[in-house]
Amino acid sequence: xxxxxxxxxxxxxxxxxxxxxxxxxxxxxxxxxxxxxxxxxxxxxxxxxxxxxxxxxxxxxxxxxxxxxxxxxxxxxxxxxxxxxxxxxxxxxxxxxxxxxxxxxxxxxxxxxxxxxxxxxxxxxxxxxxxxxxxxxxxxxxxxxxxxxxxxxxxxxxxxxxxxxxxxxxxxxxxxxxxxxxxxxxxxxxxxxxxxxxxxxxxxxxxxxxxxxxxxxxxxxxxxxxxxxxxxxxxxxxxxxxxxxxxxxxxxxxxxxxxxxxxxxxxxxxxxxxxxxxxxxxxxxxxxxxxxxxxxxxxxxxxxxxxxxxxxxxxxxxx
Numbered sequence: 001x002x003x004x005x006x007x008x009x010x011x012x013x014x015x016x017x018x019x020x021x022x023x024x025x026x027x028x029x030x031x032x033x034x035x036x037x038x039x040x041x042x043x044x045x046x047x048x049x050x051x052x053x054x055x056x057x058x059x060x061x062x063x064x065x066x067x068x069x070x071x072x073x074x075x076x077x078x079x080x081x082x083x084x085x086x087x088x089x090x091x092x093x094x095x096x097x098x099x100x101x102x103x104x105x106x107x108x109x110x111x112x113x114x115x116x117x118x119x120x121x122x123x124x125x126x127x128x129x130x131x132x133x134x135x136x137x138x139x140x141x142x143x144x145x146x147x148x149x150x151x152x153x154x155x156x157x158x159x160x161x162x163x164x165x166x167x168x169x170x171x172x173x174x175x176x177x178x179x180x181x182x183x184x185x186x187x188x189x190x191x192x193x194x195x196x197x198x199x200x201x202x203x204x205x206x207x208x209x210x211x212x213x214x215x216x217x218x219x220x221x222x223x224x225x226x227x228x229x230x231x232x233x234x235x236x237x238x239x240x241x242x243x244x245x246x247x248x249x250x251x252x253x254x255x256x257x258x259x260x261x262x263x264x265x266x267x268x269x270x271x272x273x274x275x276x277x278x279x280x281x282x283x284x285x286x287x288x289x290x291x292x293x294x295x296x297x298x299x300x301x302x303x304x305x306x307x308x309x310x311x312x313x314x315x316x317x318x319x
Contacts, residue, residue, distance in 0.1 A: 008311050012304055023296045024076070028069050031289050034280075041283035042085050059085070072289070082286035084279075091290040094275065099294065101171060102271035105264070106256045108187055109194035113256070114249055117199040118238075121206020121245075126233050128211065136203065143200035148259050152193045152266035159189060169268035190267040194259055198252045205248045209241035216240075243314045250306025254299035 039055040040047040056062045060071060075082060081091035124136040160168035167186050172178050213219065214237050222232050264273030272291055279287040 003311075003315065005308075005311065005315075009308060012307060016300060016304065019300055020297060023300070024073055024293060025069070027289050027292045027296065028072060029065065031285050031292070032065055032068070034283070034285075036283050038085060038283045038285055072286075076293075081290040084287045085284045086279075086282050087284075087287075091287050094287060095272070095290055095294055098270065098272045098275045098291075101269060102257070102260050102264070102273065104183075105187065105190055105194070105269055105271060106253075106260050108191040109198065109256045110249075110253050112191060112195035113198035113202055113252060116195070117202025117252075118206055118245070120199065120203035122210060122233065122238060124203065124207045125210035125214065126229075140200040140203045143196050144204075146197060148193060148197055149262045149266050151196065152190070152263055155189045155193055156266070171270055190263045190269055193267075194256050194263050197259070198256055201252055201255075202245070202248060206241070206245055209244045210237055213237045213241045243310060246306050246310045246313065247303075250303045253302045253306070257295060257299055257302070 037052065037056075038061065039052045039059065043051055043055060053062070060068060063071075072082070079092070081095070083089065084091055084094060087094065120136050120140065124133045127133045156168045159166045166189050167173065168189070171186050172182050173186075176182075210233075219232060219237055222236055223229070227236075260269075260271060261273035261276060263269065264271045265277050268274065272295060276288060276291045278284075279291065
């Protein structure tokens with residue numbers, strides 16, 4: 001008997017509790033173990049032993065790590081992520097300002113890599129060992145092997161510096177602009193860079209899943225009945241293969257979200273990635289912890305959504 005959707009979602013949500021708790025532990029203690037004293041970084045030239053000790057007491061950094069963690073976790077449950085040491089603002093307000101820009105970048109890249117990855121995998125599988133299949137496989141391998149930051153720099157050099165077709169950095173033009181066309185022009189290079197690398201993974205898994213389905217009996221039966229080949233590929237084979245492809249797209253959504261850290265730094269995109277890089281360089285621990293926790297939680301929730309979609313496509317999937 002198939003499991004009801006509400007029961008499946010309920011089980012998955014319960015499993016998220018230990019996952020998020022483990023994430024909070026990892027995020028807090030990794031950040032706490034980074035060498036350096038935040039108080040000294042904040043005070044700079046005023047970092048006398050007395051001032052450092054006083055500021056550590058004010059920030060609660062003079063307590064043991066377990067005490068600091070329990071205090072931080074308790075505040076998180078109340079929606080209080082603390083205050084940024086350097087910006088003297090609520091961490092949650094800074095994250096709220098930056099998260100939208102990251103969602104625009106990562107969401108656009110995910111849509112692009114899903115569309116092109118699925119199409120490339122389907123075409124490659126339907127023309128197995130042909131010239132088109134070999135060309136797609138070569139491009140896919142190049143995409144998978146290429147570092148994101150290096151590809152980003154190459155894109156800037158070609159499209160922004162050499163050919164002057166697209167802007168090299170930012171989300172909007174400094175003078176003028178600020179509208180949707182201006183946003184799209186600034187979005188093409190960073191989103192395209194992220195999508196190119198993730199496209200390779202989706203294309204390879206789509207090809208493998210499609211080839212497995214195309215060897216099954218119901219596909220041979222459909223062809224024997226004279227069903228149009230395009231209908232066999234897209235209506236029957238792709239629909240059956242999609243069940244195993246959806247989780248891969250969910251994983252790539254997490255990769256795109258995490259890869260935004262590098263891409264936003266290269267293209268000076270005002271999102272979570274560039275915020276985290278600046279916060280790490282200035283030892284702004286609360287901002288780093290809050291930002292990493294939000295990104296990790298978003299990744300977990302995206303994978304939950306992918307699992308739910310997979311369950312809807314195939315109710316035989318178990319929690």
